[in-house]
Amino acid sequence: xxRVEVAVVGGGPAGATAAERAAAHGAETVLFEQGVPRExxxxxGPDSTDAAGMLDYWIDIMxxxxxxxxxDVVLQELEGTEFVGPNSAVELTTTGMDASYPKxxxxxxxARMDDWLYERATDAGxxxxxxxxxxxxxxxxRSSSPKGPTHTLTLSNGDRIEAQYVIxxxxxxxxxxxxxxxxxxxPGRSIADALSPPTANHIAYQEYREFPEELFDSDWLKFWxxxxxxxxxxxxxxxxxxxxxxxxxxxxIGMELEDVDNPASYALLxxxxxRLPSGSEYITRLLEHEFGDxxxxxxDMPIVEDRGKSTGTETYPISSTRPIDSPVxxxxxxxxxxxxxxxxxxxxxxxxxxxxxxxxxxxxxTDSLExxxxxxxxxxxxxxxxxVAFADIVADYEPDDWDRAFDIVTDMQGGSGENxxxxxxxxxGIAASKLLVSYKKRKxxxxxxxxxxxxxxxxxx
Numbered sequence: 399x400x401r402v403e404v405a406v407v408g409g410g411p412a413g414a415t416a417a418e419r420a421a422a423h424g425a426e427t428v429l430f431e432q433g434v435p436r437e438x439x440x441x442x443g444p445d446s447t448d449a450a451g452m453l454d455y456w457i458d459i460m461x462x463x464x465x466x467x468x469x470d471v472v473l474q475e476l477e478g479t480e481f482v483g484p485n486s487a488v489e490l491t492t493t494g495m496d497a498s499y500p501k502x503x504x505x506x507x508x509a510r511m512d513d514w515l516y517e518r519a520t521d522a523g524x525x526x527x528x529x530x531x532x533x534x535x536x537x538x539x540r541s542s543s544p545k546g547p548t549h550t551l552t553l554s555n556g557d558r559i560e561a562q563y564v565i566x567x568x569x570x571x572x573x574x575x576x577x578x579x580x581x582x583x584x585p586g587r588s589i590a591d592a593l594s595p596p597t598a599n600h601i602a603y604q605e606y607r608e609f610p611e612e613l614f615d616s617d618w619l620k621f622w623x624x625x626x627x628x629x630x631x632x633x634x635x636x637x638x639x640x641x642x643x644x645x646x647x648x649x650x651i652g653m654e655l656e657d658v659d660n661p662a663s664y665a666l667l668x669x670x671x672x673r674l675p676s677g678s679e680y681i682t683r684l685l686e687h688e689f690g691d692x693x694x695x696x697x698d699m700p701i702v703e704d705r706g707k708s709t710g711t712e713t714y715p716i717s718s719t720r721p722i723d724s725p726v727x728x729x730x731x732x733x734x735x736x737x738x739x740x741x742x743x744x745x746x747x748x749x750x751x752x753x754x755x756x757x758x759x760x761x762x763x764t765d766s767l768e769x770x771x772x773x774x775x776x777x778x779x780x781x782x783x784x785x786v787a788f789a790d791i792v793a794d795y796e797p798d799d800w801d802r803a804f805d806i807v808t809d810m811q812g813g814s815g816e817n818x819x820x821x822x823x824x825x826x827g828i829a830a831s832k833l834l835v836s837y838k839k840r841k842x843x844x845x846x847x848x849x850x851x852x853x854x855x856x857x858x859x
Contacts, residue, residue, distance in 0.1 A: 402426045402525075404762045405551055405561035407532045407574050409433075409444040411748050412734025412755035413567035414515035419759030420565075421524035427763070428561075429524055432531030432554065437704050439509045442529050443516075445569065447714040448508040448604070448644060448706065451476065451619055451636055454497035456749035459781060461756060464499045471510045474637045476502040479619040483800040484665060488807045505619075505636050508748075515752075530554055535564065535578040537728055539859060545765060547728045547859075563729045563762035567755060570599075570717035570735040579732070582725045582857040592722055592851035593738050600630065600716045603677025604646025606638065606705035610698055613689065614641040624800035625687075626666045626680060627658040629793050630741075633666075633684045642702050645681050648716055649674075663797045677713065716740055716747075720786055722852040723771045724758075728859045731758035731770045738851065739778065741785050750778045771854050775847050786849045787840035791833075806833055 404420040406413045409431025417429040433442030457464045478491035479502070491502060520526060534552040541548040549564045566575045572593065579589040620635045626649065633647040655674050661667045666675070666683045675683065685695045693699065701710040721738040724731045733754040734740070740747030754774050761767045795803070 399550075399558055399560050401560045402428045403561070404428075404563045404565065404759070405549065405559065406430070406524075406565045406567060406759075407535070407551070408566065408568035408734075408736065409512075409516075409526065409528060410446060410567060410569050410734060410751060411512065411515060412569075412736070412751040412758075413565070414444070414512065414519050415752050415755035416565045416567055416731075416733055416759035416762075417524035417526065418515065418519035418522045419756045420763040421519065421522040421759075423760055423763035425563075425763035427524040427759075428559070429519065429526045430530050430532050430551070430553065431526070431528045433529045434707070436509055436707050437709065438507075438706070439513075443509060444512050444528075445571070445714075446508045446512050447602070447712045448638075450634065451503055451505045452749065453493050453495075453503040454499040454501060455493055455495035456503070457499045458497055459749045459778060460752040461777075462752075468510070468514055471506050471514060473505045473507055473639050474616050475504045476619060477617040478502050479621065481804060482620065482622045483624050483804045484663075484797045486801040486804040486808075488804040505638060507639075511748075532568075532574050535574055537578070537581055537730070539728065545729070549729070563731075563767060565755070565758045565762060566730065566732045566736050567734050567751075567758075568736050570715045570738075570740055572736050575732055575736045578730070579722075579725060579857075582728055582859045583852075584856070584858060587856075589722065589852060593717060593719060599651045599719070600628075600648045601651050601677070601713065602646060602648045602716050603681070603713045604644045604706070604711070605678070605681055606642055606702040606710045607645050607685075607699045608702050609641045609643050610693065611641050613693075614643065622684065623804075624795065624797035625664060625684070627661065627664055627674070628653050630789060633680065638705075642705070645685065646712075647677060647680050647684075649677065649680070651715075660796065665797075678711075720849045720851045721782060723850055723854040723856075725857040725859055726767045726770050726854065727857070729762075729767060731762065731767055733758045733774075739782065741789065750781060753777050775850075779847060782849055783841055783844055786844055787837055790840045791836055803833065 403425040404427040406417045406429040409429055413429055417427050420427040431444050434445045478489055480489050516526060531554040532551050533554050536550045537547050539547050545562055549561045551559050568574050576590050616637050622633045628650040631649045636644045638644055665687055666680055685699060703710040706712040717735060717738050717740050719738045734751030735747055739750040757773050758770055761770050
């Protein structure tokens with residue numbers, strides 16, 4: 399049987415950076431990625447979806463110097479973002495965070511970014527096996543290895559491989575992670591209870607559309623809140639190259655129209671609806687709502703079919719949840735979306751996937767994996783804490799609540815465009831103070847890493 403020191407399951411940003419770091423630190427490393435096609439990539443690659451964008455401080459979280467990221471990865475440099483409510487809006491021109499990158503952020507070409515991470519991993523000596531998935535993982539807790547438990551991976555082609563350490567980075571689909579971790583959970587408990595409850599998972603859908611030049615904002619992101627029902631459900635527009643933008647949305651999995659209180663209050667629902675719209679119907683309604691008086695949506699804003707996963711569209715899961723710890727005593731680390739770091743609320747996970755992958759790869763290669771749960775919290779804990787706290791605050795928001803929140807933030811920033819929720823600004827009255835107090839209370843409730851859903855001590859090993 400083939401044997402390696404570190405096996406990485408999944409080839410997204412967490413897996414690629416884990417493989418690169420493990421190989422760079424001298425470990426014999428292999429990465430398995432089943433591979434999917436894309437319209438804008440030759441051959442198979444990771445199951446990647448064009449990321450929403452990269453905010454300035456996220457580059458620092460990834461532990462990259464922005465100057466080293468290839469120019470062809472960056473599509474549009476950004477000046478700010480606009481959040482639109484049913485009757486109110488707010489603009490932000492800074493994240494309010496210290497960052498080395500001089501702009502608000504940028505949008506980027508996901509496949510090129512992934513390919514760059516693959517080049518780095520290959521250059522470091524990792525063996526990347528794209529087109530080969532993992533169908534099963536068994537852990538030998540009684541292994542005679544002086545380094546502790548070992549693992550046998552069964553591959554999609556029937557081969558088997560033994561690894562001392564395994565890094566699970568199979569994204570929010572978690573094709574291997576859930577069953578692999580359930581080897582170490584107490585009777586009656588499953589990792590799926592934490593990571594995959596239907597009420598906390600979303601599906602995202604987006605289309606690549608060519609915009610008329612006069613409508614294309616090349617350096618602004620735009621979100622609409624309170625336009626469609628569901629916790630952290632919202633549409634967006636992100637500028638890509640030329641005048642092509644990605645128009646997309648997230649929506650809860652399994653939500654039904656009868657679950658919606660006051661459906662008439664949502665701009666993208668219609669009184670004739672018998673069920674909630676599909677992703678494509680939501681996007682058509684959004685574009686009609688915003689531009690339908692002057693433009694024919696299908697002819698003036700056509701789908702660009704040579705982009706994305708399939709004919710100009712992409713559908714992908716987002717695990718809107720809180721992360722889990724890893725059973726490091728069993729020589730297993732879980733990184734990126736597989737561990738629950740991706741959130742529908744902030745539509746971002748690439749940065750935390752890269753950082754957790756880097757940490758897991760380095761520790762596995764240096765026989766120090768026991769430190770992983772502490773180190774990932776130290777690296778990305780503040781980011782997770784902010785996202786969880788904000789998501790809690792808005793969990794039950796309805797359209798009017800978004801208008802009130804945006805009015806408060808506008809008053810707080812006084813036209814500065816600063817992200818005042820991350821700064822100590824108290825000059826906008828009682829409503830603003832209540833919002834800040836609510837945010838701080840929720841952060842306090844999750845202090846000391848208690849945002850973790852499945853703690854290291856919950857594992858049996």
